[in-house]
Amino acid sequence: MADKQPTIKEIARRLNISVSTVSRALHDHSSIGLRTKMRVKELAQELNYEPNQTAIFFQQRKTFTIGVILPELAESFFSSAISGIEDVAYKNSYTVLLGQSHDDFEREKQLTESMKKHRIDGLLVSVSKNTHTYDHFKLLENAGIPVVFFDRIPTIPAIHYIACNMISGTVQAVSYLLKKGHRVIGMINGPENLFATGERTDGYIQAMQKNRLKYDPSLIVHSDLSTESNFEAMQQLINHKRKVTAVVAFNDYVAMDAMHYAALKKVEVNKDIWFVSYANLPMVHYLKYQPAASVEQFPNLQGKKATEMLLELLTKKEEEGDTSHYKIIVDSKLVVYNE
Amino acid sequence: MADKQPTIKEIARRLNISVSTVSRALHDHSSIGLRTKMRVKELAQELNYEPNQTAIFFQQRKTFTIGVILPELAESFFSSAISGIEDVAYKNSYTVLLGQSHDDFEREKQLTESMKKHRIDGLLVSVSKNTHTYDHFKLLENAGIPVVFFDRIPTIPAIHYIACNMISGTVQAVSYLLKKGHRVIGMINGPENLFATGERTDGYIQAMQKNRLKYDPSLIVHSDLSTESNFEAMQQLINHKRKVTAVVAFNDYVAMDAMHYAALKKVEVNKDIWFVSYANLPMVHYLKYQPAASVEQFPNLQGKKATEMLLELLTKKEEEGDTSHYKIIVDSKLVVYNE
DNA sequence: CATGCACCAGCAAACGTTTGCGTTATTTAT
DNA sequence: ATAAATAACGCAAACGTTTGCTGGTGCATG
Numbered sequence: 001m002a003d004k005q006p007t008i009k010e011i012a013r014r015l016n017i018s019v020s021t022v023s024r025a026l027h028d029h030s031s032i033g034l035r036t037k038m039r040v041k042e043l044a045q046e047l048n049y050e051p052n053q054t055a056i057f058f059q060q061r062k063t064f065t066i067g068v069i070l071p072e073l074a075e076s077f078f079s080s081a082i083s084g085i086e087d088v089a090y091k092n093s094y095t096v097l098l099g100q101s102h103d104d105f106e107r108e109k110q111l112t113e114s115m116k117k118h119r120i121d122g123l124l125v126s127v128s129k130n131t132h133t134y135d136h137f138k139l140l141e142n143a144g145i146p147v148v149f150f151d152r153i154p155t156i157p158a159i160h161y162i163a164c165n166m167i168s169g170t171v172q173a174v175s176y177l178l179k180k181g182h183r184v185i186g187m188i189n190g191p192e193n194l195f196a197t198g199e200r201t202d203g204y205i206q207a208m209q210k211n212r213l214k215y216d217p218s219l220i221v222h223s224d225l226s227t228e229s230n231f232e233a234m235q236q237l238i239n240h241k242r243k244v245t246a247v248v249a250f251n252d253y254v255a256m257d258a259m260h261y262a263a264l265k266k267v268e269v270n271k272d273i274w275f276v277s278y279a280n281l282p283m284v285h286y287l288k289y290q291p292a293a294s295v296e297q298f299p300n301l302q303g304k305k306a307t308e309m310l311l312e313l314l315t316k317k318e319e320e321g322d323t324s325h326y327k328i329i330v331d332s333k334l335v336v337y338n339e
Numbered sequence: 340m341a342d343k344q345p346t347i348k349e350i351a352r353r354l355n356i357s358v359s360t361v362s363r364a365l366h367d368h369s370s371i372g373l374r375t376k377m378r379v380k381e382l383a384q385e386l387n388y389e390p391n392q393t394a395i396f397f398q399q400r401k402t403f404t405i406g407v408i409l410p411e412l413a414e415s416f417f418s419s420a421i422s423g424i425e426d427v428a429y430k431n432s433y434t435v436l437l438g439q440s441h442d443d444f445e446r447e448k449q450l451t452e453s454m455k456k457h458r459i460d461g462l463l464v465s466v467s468k469n470t471h472t473y474d475h476f477k478l479l480e481n482a483g484i485p486v487v488f489f490d491r492i493p494t495i496p497a498i499h500y501i502a503c504n505m506i507s508g509t510v511q512a513v514s515y516l517l518k519k520g521h522r523v524i525g526m527i528n529g530p531e532n533l534f535a536t537g538e539r540t541d542g543y544i545q546a547m548q549k550n551r552l553k554y555d556p557s558l559i560v561h562s563d564l565s566t567e568s569n570f571e572a573m574q575q576l577i578n579h580k581r582k583v584t585a586v587v588a589f590n591d592y593v594a595m596d597a598m599h600y601a602a603l604k605k606v607e608v609n610k611d612i613w614f615v616s617y618a619n620l621p622m623v624h625y626l627k628y629q630p631a632a633s634v635e636q637f638p639n640l641q642g643k644k645a646t647e648m649l650l651e652l653l654t655k656k657e658e659e660g661d662t663s664h665y666k667i668i669v670d671s672k673l674v675v676y677n678e
Numbered sequence: 679c680a681t682g683c684a685c686c687a688g689c690a691a692a693c694g695t696t697t698g699c700g701t702t703a704t705t706t707a708t
Numbered sequence: 709a710t711a712a713a714t715a716a717c718g719c720a721a722a723c724g725t726t727t728g729c730t731g732g733t734g735c736a737t738g
Binding site: 346347348358359362363366390391393394395397398399 | 723724725726727
């Protein structure tokens, strides 16, 4: 076992021809005679020759590998995304190098370093919650490695990104509730430093304006997304001086906690109070308390688009010069459950 | 921007010394004087030198990369597993190359090929449902690339693997139900060709024997895991000539379907009929109908252990000779929900 | 004063491929 | 027939590192 892998050299030696000829023969280069091509290919087959990719990577200064850094693989949003990423990469015979930051800024930095060393051709990243500086990404770009951000994108200019516009979905969500007759709509929003939090707020306000209703800031409460914090937020809404009959929750987990808390306080879900949330979960239908609708963020699609964007950048790069930045926004969309 | 990456050569040129000296200086080799070391390191720092890993990989015939092939990243079981894998790999400064087979045998083969070309140091794999031959893995091993199987393991000898023993958990599950007074316990099992299906059956039988009860094969029905099939299976159990008061479901999804179907048929869950399932899901607590208990399979742990095993094999390899095969079985464990 | 021994540093090969250019036959056009 | 074009292949450099071996100092030892 463990035979030495045959090399191009070996083939050349056996056939008494030069390595360059073998190489060209294997690549169907036009300057090699049909006879020799055949002989080379046959022997290659016979010896089970496989080109040494590491040698090729080295020689070509290209690895056909894209790095992916995201916060947490176990989160269903990201695992859907990576699934889409891998699919597109695979179809284009690229390979995926993986790293999770666990929302740790330092680890994110280390990962970018490590990936740079691995000479990835490009990077896909969804930044950690604690990322506050972006030099580590700039470093990659300066080294000619394009970076595409997805979903969690930094608030800096001159980057490529694809993100989901939470505003549209939020507008739809709030409008849906308004149409159902709700007038006092609460929102359990996320941590204030998150981009996605701001978008939800904007969407809420826009929807109110569109319907010529007054916006009451006290109806938007914030949670750090822990269960306790979610409970607390829900408590605030229940105790609000106005009677809140509907709640837009930051995501499904928050919604589940909120609904749970409401039930505890004898506020009946889908009777006294209604919920709309953002879809991270595939199995809302099996839940004890179901939100009436949920905003879909298309993680798989985002992953795919991001990868396509990156691959595009990789081919464009050869042609140089272009300094424009790609931005794609996919609209989120409200999915109303047929109760 | 896009400065040419400085090389060891460049440093040598600037310092008027040889490349070998620079290389050794950077590695703190004992045969280099302190003075030169300092000079080299300073300049390296200044130029922002980074060793070209692809060159090193090539030169050392080692990539510090492990491949991971699994069926479906979006499945929570596997995303937990990969999360554990990445963690251990990262801690040991290994890198993870990713591929999903989508339970497609051909794609699995292609992935192993691709990974072999990438010269991964080792492979972690959970085989696809349709994998019926294993030559593609043997090929890797013959090339000196160790393969460790996890969770979904082939039924062939002489392999390294880590798997979860479903028997123990199943015995616990059935025993639990027996202790609760149930005497007619149904089981919705999976496709018959799956290893995990057999183990569940075995566990069921063992538990019955242990309690000196007669085993009734007609109480075990099979599903292909689709919702329709799950419904059908549940129907069979409900219509069974004996009155089934408890059901062990293949996994949480199956359980959810089964419970849903039971409810539709006016068989009240956790009153007329009780469920135990296998935990793929983190949020059973939020479900409308909850199983009374669930068998934990520790995907994250399996991933970790598998990676540790692989890394161990990688270091052992240097010492050669050892042809033994590692096997680790982690026991599954029943988690009873405090209703 | 010669010998030996640390100590430092350089030379060159090697890893496996690709590719620009040069060389030799062979064919084609004039 | 002769120059010119073409076909088929080889030479050697290059990609960036590591590493075995060799060589040259300076210094203490015999």
